Amino acid sequence: MSVTKDDVRKVARLSRIAVDEAHLEELAGELNGILGWIDQLNEVDVSDVEPLTSVVETALPMRDDVVTDGNIQDQVLANAPRTEDGFFVVPKSVE
C-alpha cells in the first residue's frame, strides 16, 4: 500500500489540519517512509491471539450515578478564546 497525494489530502481533511498543496508530495513521502517501516508487522502470525485491551487485568470500576461536579461556569469559560453572556462564542456553523 502506498500513500498518494490524494490520500494525504483526505487524511489532512479528516484530521482537520490545513495542508498547503505544495506540501502534499513531501508529506506523502514521509508517511510512506513510516508506513513502509510499519509494514513489517505483516510478518507476525497473529491468527492465534486476541487484540490487547488492557495490560493489567481488572474490571472497569462502577460508580454511583450521581452528580459530583458542576456549577463552575466561570471555570469552564475561563480559557475560552471568546465568550459572551456565559456562552462560548463560535463561528456560524449552520447556514
Place this chain on the structure above:
Amino acid sequence: MTDLTKLTLADALDGLKAKKFSSREITQDFVQAIEASRVLNAYVVETPEKALEMADAADARLAKGEGGKLEGAPIGVKDLYCTKGVRTTACSNILGEFTPTYESTVTQNLWDEGAVMLGKLNMDEFAMGSSNETSRFGPPINPWRRNGDNAGLTPGGSSGGSAAAVSGDLCLAATASDTGGSIRQPAAFTGTVGIKPTYGRASRWGMVAFASSLDQAGPIAKTVEDSAILLDVMCSHDPKDSTSLKVDQPDWRADVSKGVKGMRIGIPKEYRMDGLSKEIDALWNQGIEWLKAAGAEIVDISLPHTKYALPAYYIVAPAEASSNLARYDGMRYGARVDGNNLTQTYEATRANGFGREVQRRLMIGTYVLSSGYYDAYYLRAQKVRTKILNDFVEAFESCDAILTPTCPSPAFAFGEKSGDPVEMYLNDVFTVTTNLAGLPGISVPAGLSADGLPLGLQVIGKVLDESACFRVGGELERAAGFVARPEKWW
C-alpha cells in the same frame, strides 16, 4: 556553607526535618540557580513567588514538628501536568496561554505531602519526541557535553526539561511521564534515575493525554532512593481515572538497599541487536558481572517479538493521539485562528497550533484508523501487542527481572537525528516494549561513554513488581558507584 541545590532528595528531607536549613533557604537557592541557568532552557514557566509561599507554609509545619513525606522539598513539574493557576501547554502552541482551573492528581499528591513547586519543565510538544526538539519553546540543553566539544546536546525526550533540571541541580527531583521511553531515555542521557511504574499505578487525571493506553507518570531523580521516595507520593488510586489501580504500595525505598542475592536476572538475546554501540554492549556485560558478583543468577531469555514493538507503537500511539487531540479545536480553550467558516477555522487553528511532528503523527493516526485500514493496521498492532506481552509473561517464568541497556546510544547533538523520523523513533527500541506491555522499568546511570557522556542500564520488572526494579537498580547504583557530574559551563 554547603550548596543546598546539590543535595539528594533524601538528604534534603533529612536536613529539613533536622532544621539544619529551612525550606525557604533551599527554595531560595533553587530560585537563584534557575535564574542563573536560563541558558539550559529547562523551565518554561518559573514560579518563584508561589515556591517561596509554599516554602514558608512548609517551614511553619516543620516548626510544629508536622509535615508530609516531601515537606519543604523543591520539585520541578513537567509541563504535561495541569497545575491550577499556572500556565500549562504541554509545550504546544495550540494550548495558547491555557491556565488550568484544576490540579492534576499526581501534582496534588505532591503538594499534599508538602512539596514546593519551582515551575514547569520543558518537554517535546504533547510528549511526542525523543530529543525535546519539538517544544514550542525550543529544546532544553543537556548539562553534559562531550569531552573537549562545546556542541549542545539533547537531554533526550520527551521529559528533556525534567532531566536537564535534575542533572543541572535546578530542582531536587522532577515529575516526568513515559509513553514510549520519555522518562527512561532522558534519564539515561543525563546521568539521572528515571522510573516508569506499572500502567495504572499513577493517576492520569489532569495529565495532558497523548496515548492513553501507554501514558504513565513517574519521577526523574538523582538517585534510585530519591526516585523511590517521589514515586511513592506520585502513585495513588484515583476514582477520577478509571484505569487507576486499587493496589497495595510496597515500601519501595526499603527495596533499594535489599540487594539481589538469589534473584534471577534475565538477559534477552534479541536486545543484542545490530548497530548497538560497543561501549553500550560492554556496559551491559559489566552490569551482568556486577549482579552476578552480588549473588544474582543470570538467565538467558528470549523476547522474540522485540523487533515488532516499535512499529506496533507507531500505530497504537498515533491512533490514540489522533483521538485524544481531536479536542483541540480552538473553541473552548487554547489559541483560535479564524477562517471563513467553521471547518476552515478548525483547520487553520490546528495547522497553526500543532508542530510538524505532531501533525505527522495525527495524520498517521487518522490514516490507520480510517475505514478500510483499521483491521490491517490498528487491530493487527493490538494483536502484536498481545504477542509482546506474552513474550514477557513467558520470560518471567524463568527470571525475576530483566536487564537491558536503556538506549542504543548516548546523548546526541541537536539536528543529528531530526532528518529521518524513523531514525529518531529507533531511540526508544529498548524502552517501548514495557509501555506496550504495561510493565515497570527503571533507568540507572552505570557508566560513561568514551567521550564522557553518561550511559544507562534498564531494569524491567513483572507487572506491579517495581520492588524488583528498585532492588536491582539499587545494586547497579552501588556497584557502578556513578558519581560523575556535568562540568558546569552554563
